[in-house]
Amino acid sequence: MTEPTPPAQTPAKVAAYKDTLFEFPTEYPLKVAGKNVPGFEKTVIEIVSRHVLDFDHATVTARESKGGKYLAISVSFVAQSKVQLDALYQDLTDHVDIVWAL
Numbered sequence: 869m870t871e872p873t874p875p876a877q878t879p880a881k882v883a884a885y886k887d888t889l890f891e892f893p894t895e896y897p898l899k900v901a902g903k904n905v906p907g908f909e910k911t912v913i914e915i916v917s918r919h920v921l922d923f924d925h926a927t928v929t930a931r932e933s934k935g936g937k938y939l940a941i942s943v944s945f946v947a948q949s950k951v952q953l954d955a956l957y958q959d960l961t962d963h964v965d966i967v968w969a970l
Contacts, residue, residue, distance in 0.1 A: 888950045896947035898956075902966040904932060904939040911965065912941045919956040920945045938967065 900912050909930050917923045927944040947953050960969040 890947070890950070892949050893946045895944065896953070897942065897944045898969065899940055899942045900960055900966060900969045901938055901940045902963075904937055905965055908939050908965055909941055911963065912943070912960070915959050915963065916943055916945070916956065918959065919952055920947075922946070 898916070902908055902912075909928070913923075913925065913928060923943075923945055927942075929942045931940045931942075933939070957969055960966050
């Protein structure tokens with residue numbers, strides 16, 4: 869059984885459809901939570917900036933957990949491909965201070 873292919877798609881979009889439901893480029897919101905340690909926000913920004921060349925730091929917001937133990941960082945950027953997102957998520961989740969990334 870083959871996967872359904874959306875009508876009137878270019879070959880590149882058809883190939884991308886098999887791996888993800890996103891059509892690239894696309895505006896992409898990202899939330900990263902981790903230990904509320906000095907420099908955590910800067911660390912997240914540095915990791916995102918490695919993968920998003922035109923990253924706009926003005927999209928960054930931070931919110932501390934109720935008890936102050938964790939910090940959630942939200943950012944938004946234009947994602948170019950699934951490969952880019954996969955590499956970004958891998959770098960984020962590999963970091964010792966990051967608990968999760970969505």
